Amino acid sequence: MASDRDTRQWRLATHPLETSNLEITFSGRWCLDQRLPSPDDLAPVLKTGTSRLTFKTDLSSWDSAFLAYLSVLLKLCAAKGIEADRDGLPEGVRHLLAMAAAVPEQKITGRGGGRHNFLHRIGVAAVEFSHGAPAMLRFLGEIVFSFGRLLSGRVRLRWHDLWWEVEEVGPRALLIVSVISFLVGLILAYLGADQLRMVGAQIFIADLVAIGMVREIGALMTGIIIAGRTGSAFAAKLGTMQVNEEIDAFRTLGISPIDFLVLPRTIALMLMVPLLTLYSGFVGMLAGLLISTTIFDIGLFEYYNETISALELKHFAVGLVKGSVYGAMVAYSGCLRGMQCGRSAEAVGEAATSAVVTSILLITISASILTIIFYQLGI
Amino acid sequence: MATAVPIEVRNLTMAYGEYVVQHDISFTVNRGEIFIIMGGNGCGKSTLMRSLIGLQRPAKGTVLYDGQDFWHVEAAEHERLKRRLGVMFQGGAMWSSLTLAENVALPLGEYTNLSPHLINEIVSFKLALVGLAGFEDFYPAELSGGMRKRAGLARAMALDPEILIIDEPSSGLDPLTARHLDHLILELRQNFGTTIIIITHELASILGIGDNSIFLDVQTRTMIATGNPKQALRSGDPRVRHFLTRGEA
Ligand SMILES: Nc1ncnc2c1ncn2[C@@H]1O[C@H](COP(=O)(O)OP(=O)(O)OP(=O)(O)O)[C@@H](O)[C@H]1O
Ligand SMILES: [Mg+2]
Numbered sequence: 001m002a003s004d005r006d007t008r009q010w011r012l013a014t015h016p017l018e019t020s021n022l023e024i025t026f027s028g029r030w031c032l033d034q035r036l037p038s039p040d041d042l043a044p045v046l047k048t049g050t051s052r053l054t055f056k057t058d059l060s061s062w063d064s065a066f067l068a069y070l071s072v073l074l075k076l077c078a079a080k081g082i083e084a085d086r087d088g089l090p091e092g093v094r095h096l097l098a099m100a101a102a103v104p105e106q107k108i109t110g111r112g113g114g115r116h117n118f119l120h121r122i123g124v125a126a127v128e129f130s131h132g133a134p135a136m137l138r139f140l141g142e143i144v145f146s147f148g149r150l151l152s153g154r155v156r157l158r159w160h161d162l163w164w165e166v167e168e169v170g171p172r173a174l175l176i177v178s179v180i181s182f183l184v185g186l187i188l189a190y191l192g193a194d195q196l197r198m199v200g201a202q203i204f205i206a207d208l209v210a211i212g213m214v215r216e217i218g219a220l221m222t223g224i225i226i227a228g229r230t231g232s233a234f235a236a237k238l239g240t241m242q243v244n245e246e247i248d249a250f251r252t253l254g255i256s257p258i259d260f261l262v263l264p265r266t267i268a269l270m271l272m273v274p275l276l277t278l279y280s281g282f283v284g285m286l287a288g289l290l291i292s293t294t295i296f297d298i299g300l301f302e303y304y305n306e307t308i309s310a311l312e313l314k315h316f317a318v319g320l321v322k323g324s325v326y327g328a329m330v331a332y333s334g335c336l337r338g339m340q341c342g343r344s345a346e347a348v349g350e351a352a353t354s355a356v357v358t359s360i361l362l363i364t365i366s367a368s369i370l371t372i373i374f375y376q377l378g379i
Numbered sequence: 380m381a382t383a384v385p386i387e388v389r390n391l392t393m394a395y396g397e398y399v400v401q402h403d404i405s406f407t408v409n410r411g412e413i414f415i416i417m418g419g420n421g422c423g424k425s426t427l428m429r430s431l432i433g434l435q436r437p438a439k440g441t442v443l444y445d446g447q448d449f450w451h452v453e454a455a456e457h458e459r460l461k462r463r464l465g466v467m468f469q470g471g472a473m474w475s476s477l478t479l480a481e482n483v484a485l486p487l488g489e490y491t492n493l494s495p496h497l498i499n500e501i502v503s504f505k506l507a508l509v510g511l512a513g514f515e516d517f518y519p520a521e522l523s524g525g526m527r528k529r530a531g532l533a534r535a536m537a538l539d540p541e542i543l544i545i546d547e548p549s550s551g552l553d554p555l556t557a558r559h560l561d562h563l564i565l566e567l568r569q570n571f572g573t574t575i576i577i578i579t580h581e582l583a584s585i586l587g588i589g590d591n592s593i594f595l596d597v598q599t600r601t602m603i604a605t606g607n608p609k610q611a612l613r614s615g616d617p618r619v620r621h622f623l624t625r626g627e628a
Binding site for chain 1: 492
């Protein structure tokens with residue numbers, strides 16, 4: 001078995017022939033699937049006053065890895081002014097090294113086509129819709145498995161993509177989130193002021209705005225903004241990749257596009273939407289404060305104290321959980337529609353639109369479910 | 380365990396929904412053979428390729444690699460068989476968010492234990508082989524169509540695959556580059572024993588490097604000839620001769 005092992009391993013030997021002539025012998029197997037030595041290790045060997053390099057080979061097999069190793073070596077020689085004599089190399093190797101340096105109408109049947117009447121189209125749309133549900137569940141399952149692979153360490157997270165998305169969702173969305181949260185806070189304050197005046201309890205504006213913004217509206221508004229901004233962008237980006245066969249290229253290599261593309265986006269949104277939700281809550285309360293103190297004659301301190309007493313940790317927790325769930329819903333819808341995209345520019349547009357619609361639908365459904373759950377739990 | 384026939388296609392029928400693109404395609408590709416798939420535009424060559432590489436389940440029939448039924452083995456084995464293939468798509472299909480070097484390096488980084496330095500060197504070497512030395516840091520969008528295509532070939536060759544499947548390597552390439560790629564394909568076969576399936580219309584390539592071929596007909600939606608392209612030109616089906624002489628015979 002020893003000789004068998006020998007032909008499966010790479011071997012490298014250097015011996016000086018004359019004072020300035022160094023001979024390198026390559027033997028065994030030099031292939032891509034091995035742990036080959038780093039060509040940098042040869043630099044010190046070459047240093048010692050060599051002016052000529054010759055090769056001897058006894059290779060059982062070789063591929064591009066050997067060629068790459070040799071080309072590093074040859075570049076090193078050229079840099080050091082060492083003359084490398086390629087005669088000792090196999091003919092194929094010399095050829096490939098030289099090549100790398102050489103640069104200088106029909107009948108169509110069975111296809112849809114033609115316009116169908118209204119009822120037909122409704123029927124087709126209904127059938128397609130019912131086919132949509134299993135596909136959505138399958139995609140959900142794929143994401144869950146991908147998270148599993150991440151947690152078990154079988155998949156490396158694409159940090160670069162994650163940070164890019166975090167920046168895209170976070171800092172760049174601040175302005176629009178600020179504006180909308182401020183206005184919604186203002187609306188809430190006015191709405192409350194009118195109703196509460198009838199019972200002479202205008203100070204409860206503070207409770208309404210604080211709890212309303214932190215618990216519900218902050219997350220809802222942020223979710224909807226992110227659906228429009230980011231969910232559509234995800235769908236367009238993945239859709240375009242689908243058009244260019246890029247996703248197919250991942251699949252043929254056995255690399256899961258879910259791991260590579262969907263996972264970082266989902267994580268980015270699940271992290272960032274809760275933070276934006278918190279921020280949105282504060283901006284909303286600020287608007288409430290501003291309106292109450294300037295228009296409804298509530299004292300600054302009164303308002304502040306009322307807000308502090310109304311807000312409990314659980315409200316923040318509810319807001320954060322909702323933010324995270326809505327973020328996940330947006331990422332899921334955006335990526336789903338992007339991956340389902342057809343192979344045309346038009347399909348990319350449809351995917352983006354459909355992503356926003358699906359996101360908002362899912363956000364609303366999960367908002368209702370979460371509200372019922374939190375109520376039942378007494379949170 | 381390796382049998383003589385690495386690729387066998389049996390009664391393959393490919394369809395998009397109800398629309399049958401090609402039916403009853405059967406052929407075998409031997410090891411180290413350069414196999415040409417030819418036929419008019421839209422006859423289903425690219426669709427056939429998608430069935431060969433695992434992207435599109437055939438409507439009927441199957442593809443065998445070394446006797447293993449590609450479309451009916453379990454998932455892990457299916458993936459392992461896919462790993463033996465290197466594929467170049469008709470449009471290049473370079474990942475647009477990665478540079479050329481990153482595109483070629485990605486499979487190497489995923490599936491080998493080589494040092495980053497050696498990987499970089501392999502990447503540069505492969506790009507040099509397709510005549511793109513020095514374009515390592517370009518994004519695909521910054522390249523011409525022909526260059527993108529060659530970059531696609533460099534990526535397909537990244538892992539020195541046993542079987543290389545190339546969709547129209549020479550369309551959109553200048554004649555000298557096309558000839559350079561033909562030489563490269565011959566060198567790959569010669570040195571690595573690579574089995575190469577080429578979809579092409581390029582008459583010079585078909586007659587110059589093809590060992591064996593099939594011709595897919597647009598009208599009858601099936602294959603009408605197999606065999607050595609030079610022989611087909613001399614004595615084959617009149618429709619194939621018509622094609623190979625650009626309609627002059
Ligand atoms: N995604 C698809 N959905 C429906 N029909 C398709 C699809 N892709 C291709 N077709 C049809 O299948 C047929 C074969 O297409 P294919 O791309 O395989 O042709 P081809 O032989 O590669 O042509 P070319 O020489 O132009 O590359 C064409 O008639 C085309 O209209
Ligand atoms: Mg094609």
